[in-house]
Amino acid sequence: MxxxxxxxxxxxxxxxxxxxxxxxxxxxxxxxxxxxxxxxxxxxxxxxxxxxxxxxxxxxxxxxxxxxxxxxxxxxxxxxxxxxxxxxxxxxxxxxxxxxxxxxxxxxxxxxxxxxxxxxxxxxxxxxxxxxxxxxxxxxxxxxxxxxxxxxxxxxxxxxxxxxxxxxxxxxxxxxxxxxxxxxxxxxxxxxxxxxLRGLLEVEVSLRALAGKVHSGLWGGALPDVSVGLCKLIGGLVDEGGRLAGLEQPVDAAWRESVAGLSPSDEDLRRDAGLLPGVSGLDPGGRPRVEWMWRQPHLTVVATTLPSPERAANVLLPEATARLSVRLAPEQDADEAFAFLRRRCEELAPFGLEVRVERRLAAEGxxxxxxxxxxxxxxxxxxxxxxxxxxxxxxxxxxxxxxxxxxxxxxxxxxxxxxxxxxxxxxxxxxxxxxxxxxxxxxxxxxxxxxxxxxxxxxxx
Amino acid sequence: MxxxxxxxxxxxxxxxxxxxxxxxxxxxxxxxxxxxxxxxxxxxxxxxxxxxxxxxxxxxxxxxxxxxxxxxxxxxxxxxxxxxxxxxxxxxxxxxxxxxxxxxxxxxxxxxxxxxxxxxxxxxxxxxxxxxxxxxxxxxxxxxxxxxxxxxxxxxxxxxxxxxxxxxxxxxxxxxxxxxxxxxxxxxxxxxxxxxLRGLLEVEVSLRALAGKVHSGLWGGALPDVSVGLCKLIGGLVDEGGRLAGLEQPVDAAWRESVAGLSPSDEDLRRDAGLLPGVSGLDPGGRPRVEWMWRQPHLTVVATTLPSPERAANVLLPEATARLSVRLAPEQDADEAFAFLRRRCEELAPFGLEVRVERRLAAEGxxxxxxxxxxxxxxxxxxxxxxxxxxxxxxxxxxxxxxxxxxxxxxxxxxxxxxxxxxxxxxxxxxxxxxxxxxxxxxxxxxxxxxxxxxxxxxxx
The missing domain is CATH 3.40.630.10 (Zn peptidases)
Structure with missing residues (x-):
């Protein structure tokens, strides 16, 4: 032996x-x-x-x-x-x-x-x-x-x-x-x-319109609205499938083949991540789902300055900010990703609102x-x-x-x-x-x- | 005398x-x-x-x-x-x-x-x-x-x-x-x-996906994301001009003529509402701006359950809610407006998310x-x-x-x-x-x- x-x-x-x-x-x-x-x-x-x-x-x-x-x-x-x-x-x-x-x-x-x-x-x-x-x-x-x-x-x-x-x-x-x-x-x-491992990029997007709060009844319809604008801007960053548009990374076919059979099914997502009955996982569009989890960027909104329900007030806000978190693909360059996002937010700036985009933290994958x-x-x-x-x-x-x-x-x-x-x-x-x-x-x-x-x-x- | x-x-x-x-x-x-x-x-x-x-x-x-x-x-x-x-x-x-x-x-x-x-x-x-x-x-x-x-x-x-x-x-x-x-x-x-006078309709829109919070790194890309979805849904309710789409009310030409010269200019908005330099009022599209202020509905977001920046966490949220405030046109029926908004939110429900729309208050104009x-x-x-x-x-x-x-x-x-x-x-x-x-x-x-x-x-x- x-x-x-x-x-x-x-x-x-x-x-x-x-x-x-x-x-x-x-x-x-x-x-x-x-x-x-x-x-x-x-x-x-x-x-x-x-x-x-x-x-x-x-x-x-x-x-x-x-x-x-x-x-x-x-x-x-x-x-x-x-x-x-x-x-x-x-x-x-x-x-x-x-x-x-x-x-x-x-x-x-x-x-x-x-x-x-x-x-x-x-x-x-x-x-x-x-x-x-x-x-x-x-x-x-x-x-x-x-x-x-x-x-x-x-x-x-x-x-x-x-x-x-x-x-x-x-x-x-x-x-x-x-x-x-x-x-x-x-x-x-x-x-x-x-x-x-994926990287992480945190970005803060701010929209500004007014010097102070104004009455939404008196002015709603005349002034550009940062709360609606912020939602529209963020909504514009993702496509209908929920994917961060324009930042997709190339993934080679050999890698895709190597992970065949590894992707979680909707049933797996229900058991392992608590996905509710009646709701499906994001459509992987014919690719392995693990590609979207491991090799592609993903956007989420981790915070906004919009009021909480306890502080709801019928006003147009002077400004609104969202903190966006982007999981970067492993090979993705954080500087390039940030430059793309900034440009995109500026392009999307709804209703002519003033937009500011700042990087909060970045860790390459x-x-x-x-x-x-x-x-x-x-x-x-x-x-x-x-x-x-x-x-x-x-x-x-x-x-x-x-x-x-x-x-x-x-x-x-x-x-x-x-x-x-x-x-x-x-x-x-x-x-x-x-x-x-x-x-x-x-x-x-x-x-x-x-x-x-x-x-x-x-x-x- | x-x-x-x-x-x-x-x-x-x-x-x-x-x-x-x-x-x-x-x-x-x-x-x-x-x-x-x-x-x-x-x-x-x-x-x-x-x-x-x-x-x-x-x-x-x-x-x-x-x-x-x-x-x-x-x-x-x-x-x-x-x-x-x-x-x-x-x-x-x-x-x-x-x-x-x-x-x-x-x-x-x-x-x-x-x-x-x-x-x-x-x-x-x-x-x-x-x-x-x-x-x-x-x-x-x-x-x-x-x-x-x-x-x-x-x-x-x-x-x-x-x-x-x-x-x-x-x-x-x-x-x-x-x-x-x-x-x-x-x-x-x-x-x-x-x-x-315009009326007021408050609506709460909730999206649900998960039983609890999950790690956005591990699951981001696999699961539908309520924070991004809520933004996309709200963004979809308004058109590129910032107007609540599909709820416009007829306004007669005689009325429009009667208010010629009354609409605030951008300079008026700057002085009276604090509009910032470099930002314009919403484009009135050739109509009197007072029509949009007095006679048309307008949507704003008065609150969301998305975390504040101090509570930002890199998680996918189980659910997210927005409180929307709609100023109704004076003649607009609040029941009909609510029914329209509910149907529209259900149609827009992004990424197959579970959507719930509730009326919070309504006051006819x-x-x-x-x-x-x-x-x-x-x-x-x-x-x-x-x-x-x-x-x-x-x-x-x-x-x-x-x-x-x-x-x-x-x-x-x-x-x-x-x-x-x-x-x-x-x-x-x-x-x-x-x-x-x-x-x-x-x-x-x-x-x-x-x-x-x-x-x-x-x-x-």
């Missing part, structure tokens, strides 16, 4: 114990957004440090920078000439409202092969799947690569201090490959690696070439573990820590995987981990270290 | 003293919307009662109903067979912000032939112009008709208790003709009688035939006093007391005049009364009683 086969067998045997341990993690409400839960986040850091030590890792340490929640580091050096793999995960969790859950959020509960609990998949199960793989290798004589673990306590609040940790502890992050455990799979059957030895190694590992071809997926939102890694370590290959699937409901009620998927990802992670070791010469810089 | 000529001369001579007395009225901040000013409103009632008594009127009384500000009544019976004319006015005022005024709001200040002060025209100068006309007649031997005065203390808050006063003191309102002193003239040169002996008598009086033909004007808003009179006394002719002109800025800062206009209206009011006496047989019922 080869080392990798022994590691697979050992890891497989450790899964039941690991899932019991997951129940201990889930019990701790380590909600980073809630200052009153800071002690629980710290307790979780200690628990993780304990288990990293128990697994045989060295240099286990709870890291601190001022005014931040902690990180945890650990490492295992096997050979100077072996490549170093950094495993990133996070141990903090999203808040939760027990009233919306079918079982207590902090009590890991099995139903139909899934384990329900806050953090079960995002991301406690994620880094645990890596730790189990490591323990499998340890039991089989030691891993074939050098390893570092870096677990964060602030991912769910946007990793505001991760850059400071990188500055303060550069050697905790140094690696030839980074593996990030916080991502999704297209289904429990199909392995996925995340290769793109992230699009990963997803090629090269590390990615190919990951593809082999995942395909072997799942018995199915790997799918390159995207994420419709922005994930600050990935953008930060990509920016700080532009030459280091990134492997973004995880234990989530579309039914996971990360951030929502009834978050769950599929037990069989967890088992497959553990296998894939064992194989991943083996595959990375095989391309060691290509990875070391 | 005829009686009417003597009355004209006597009234003319009383004008300077009356304008000094107006300064005393203006000094009292009788702001009915401010509970802390209730004592001033009552003081103003006493002042008015004193002057009505001093003028020689009988039965002067401050009227009260519980939980309301007072009214004041007075009367003068000259002959049982003479018709009775009810003069309505109000002595309460709009609130004011001295910071926006060029002179103290409670100190009547003359500049360029105009008297600036809160209430100077709306409506202290209005009923004072009638009182001066009465005093002119008294000095000339007595008026040719029976007269009643009814002055209200709550007009500026929408006359909420005027109906109760009508119930409690029916004989204070009984009359063959009502003359209401609270209206406008097209200019200081041209006399006007108000013959129409008021359109007065403006014919018959009382109106003709008024026309003769005004044309003679101004030396210019009378113009029938409209008001773009609703005026509760007029609607109430029209409803309670459907067969009693209404003469709606006053001492305001487009520069008066009633309800706004720097309210003013044109001295020459006041003098002309006093003349017109003297002549009005004479003309009404001449058609006595047609007026008495």
């Amino acid at each position: 080869s080392a990798v086969e022994r590691a697979l067998a050992e890891a497989e045997a450790l899964v039941p114990e690991a899932l019991r341990r997951l129940a201990d993690y889930v019990r701790l409400p380590a909600v980073s957004s809630d200052p009153e839960r800071a002690a629980d986040v710290r307790r979780m850091a200690e628990l993780a440090a304990h288990d990293l030590r128990a697994a045989g890792l060295a240099g286990v340490e709870v890291l601190e920078v001022p005014d931040a929640l902690p990180c945890v580091r650990a490492e295992r050096q096997v050979a100077a000439e072996a490549p170093t793999v950094l495993v990133y995960g996070h141990f903090d969790q999203q808040p939760f409202d027990p009233a919306l859950w079918d079982s207590p959020p902090n009590q890991l509960t099995e139903r139909d092969g899934r384990l329900y609990g806050r953090g079960a998949a995002d991301d406690l199960g994620g880094w645990l799947s890596q730790l189990v793989a490591f323990r499998g290798w340890e039991a089989a004589g030691g891993p074939p690569v050098n390893l570092r673990y870096l677990l964060e306590g602030e991912e769910e609040i946007g990793s505001p201090n991760l850059g400071r940790y990188m500055d303060a502890f550069p050697d905790a992050f140094a690696a030839d490959v980074m593996v990030l455990t916080d991502c999704d799979n297209p289904s429990t059957e199909v392995p996925g690696l995340t290769v793109s 992230w699009s990963y070439a997803a090629e090269g030895p590390a990615f190919d190694a990951a593809a082999r590992a995942y395909e072997r573990a799942f018995g199915r071809p790997l799918v390159k997926i995207g994420v419709g939102g922005s994930i600050p820590f990935i953008a930060l890694f990509a920016e700080r370590f532009p030459d280091t290959p990134l492997v973004l995987n995880g234990v989530m699937d579309p039914r996971t409901s990360a951030h929502g009620p009834n978050e769950s981990l599929d037990k069989e998927l967890f088992r497959k990802v553990v296998r894939a992670n064992v194989l991943l270290l083996d595959e990375l070791a095989r391309v060691a010469d290509d990875l070391r810089r | 005829s009686a009417v000529e003597r009355a004209l001369a006597e009234a003319e001579a009383l004008v300077p003293e009356a304008l000094r007395r107006l300064a005393d009225y203006v000094r009292l901040p009788a702001v009915s919307s401010d509970p802390e000013r209730a004592a001033d409103v009552r003081r103003m009632a006493e002042l008015a009662a004193h002057d009505l008594r001093a003028a020689g009127l009988a039965g002067v009384e401050v009227l009260e109903v519980p939980d309301a500000l007072p009214c004041v009544r007075a009367e003068r019976q000259v002959a049982a067979e003479a018709p009775t004319v009810l003069v309505y006015g109000h002595f309460d005022q709009q609130p004011f912000d001295p910071a926006l005024w060029d002179s103290p709001p409670n100190q009547l200040t003359e500049r360029d032939g105009r008297l600036y002060g809160r209430g100077a025209a709306d409506d202290l100068g209005g009923w004072l112009s009638q009182l001066v006309a009465f005093r002119g007649w008294e000095a000339a031997g007595g008026p040719p008709v029976n007269l009643r005065y009814l002055l209200e203390g709550e007009e500026e808050i929408g006359s909420p208790n005027l109906g109760r006063y009508m119930d409690a003191f029916p004989d204070a309102f009984a009359a063959d003709v009502m003359v209401l002193t609270d209206c406008d003239n097209p200019s200081t040169e041209v006399p006007g009688l108000t013959v129409s 008021w359109s007065y035939a403006a014919e018959g002996p009382a109106f003709d008598a008024a026309a003769r009086a005004y044309e003679r006093a101004f030396g210019r033909p009378l113009v029938k004007i409209g008001v773009g808003g609703s005026i509760p007391f007029i609607a109430l009179f029209a409803e309670r006394f459907p067969d009693t002719p209404l003469v709606l005049n006053g001492v305001m002109d487009p520069r008066t800025s009633a309800h706004g800062p720097n309210e003013s009364l044109d001295k020459e206009l006041f003098r002309k209206v006093v003349r017109a009011n003297v002549l009005l009683l004479d003309e009404l006496a001449r058609v006595a047989d047609d007026l008495r019922r």
